[in-house]
Amino acid sequence: MTDITTDVEREHSELLQFLYACPVGLIQADMNGRMTMLNPVAMQLLHRLGNASASMNVFAALEGYAPELRNMITSFSGNNGQICQGHRIHVGRPASHGNSIPMVLACTLVKLGPVSLMATLEDVSEQVAQEQRLKQADAWFASFLNGADEYGVVAIDADGRIQALDPVARQQTGFEEGDLVGAHVQVLDNPDPGSASMNITEEIEVARRDGWHLTEGWCAKRGGSRYRCQRLICVRGKMEVAAQIVPGYTVILRPLSHVGMDADQLRRRLTTDLLTGAYNRAHFFDVAEEEIRRCAQRDNAVGLICIDIDHFKTVNDTHGHAVGDLVLKAVAEACMGVLRSSGTFARLGGEEFTALLPSSDPSTTIEIAERLRAAIAVISVRIGELDLRVTASLGFAVRMAATVSLAELMQHADRALYAAKRSGRDRVVDSDAIPAAA
Incomplete structure (x- = not known):
């Protein structure tokens, strides 16, 4: 009897260790959503929704962001089984303090029996943001292959100083290489006064973090005028990952007069x-x-x-x-x-x-x-x-x-x-x- 008790206590202890160590939120609830068990990660994720966790009902906690969850449960006809997997819940507010990426949760629901279900919650905010960036890149690079002769290339060093311009970049901007070599690439940035968009120095910082950054904006031309373009900043060469040091960047300039339709199609693809x-x-x-x-x-x-x-x-x-x-x-x-x-x-x-x-x-x-x-x-x-x-x-x-x-x-x-x-x-x-x- 003592051995059986010891085994049960050991299994209980191992279960608790698993719940505390599990990197995703685990919730057990009845079919009405009343939570009977949740691990620390689940508590943390629900707490970040505001006062949602106070209700101790998973459907009420998520109702403002995913009202369809109740429908999924009621329309599931099986006695047990997976109801949804990785269903994305867009919360909208920042994913964490100091982070501007909108918070997105992935929810999986499994019906355990007639009266109970298991839910998992995982913060996939960074993954969703990266997917959106990759969609942008896919569309951009596909069009790049179809019109490479329309793209200007500017080489800059790790500090953002211009090292060289190709002939297309010189034609687009009106600058000669001697006008710009040694100057900071900021000289090519000509945003609207009071614009809240990132300046090119901030874009370089994003490219250093992510490997690349794509944006639209105004590029300066010689003589004080400007033109609308898409600007892709890519890390050039091998980055020292541990120290986050890059040898330099390649800036690709694409005039929007050639790609207005592509830009609209890309925007629709990402928003509709x-x-x-x-x-x-x-x-x-x-x-x-x-x-x-x-x-x-x-x-x-x-x-x-x-x-x-x-x-x-x-x-x-x-x-x-x-x-x-x-x-x-x-x-x-x-x-x-x-x-x-x-x-x-x-x-x-x-x-x-x-x-x-x-x-x-x-x-x-x-x-x-x-x-x-x-x-x-x-x-x-x-x-x-x-x-x-x-x-x-x-x-x-x-x-x-x-x-x-x-x-x-x-x-x-x-x-x-x-x-x-x-x-x-x-x-x-x-x-x-x-x-x-x-």
């Missing part, structure tokens, strides 16, 4: 949902945080509408995902037609969309929400001899921006959305019209 043309989730959080900050400075109210297509799972199960995609595109097109330039419209994931309405009071917000609902209700998707009709449930919240965060605003709107679904669907519900505990 490829299926529907709405803003993607990551870009929405970036824009929404800035809009709320702007409204707060002006003491303006801000409205947010959450939209969920009714019975969308049935559409996919009955007609197939290709038809489901047609429905998603039709809904997005209808909503963007209603909003035009009056708000920021995005697809959060699956069949969930959202619209942020700056400087919008309750009467304006409910009017727009009803117009969105009506526009969706008249959509008809032709499938052979069948005209498929869909509806949507909408919930909205309006708050003074100075007193509310984006996460809180989304949480209020999402509660109203679920109230709309519970009360019959194809309707709009105001978050102020439902009890706080609903």
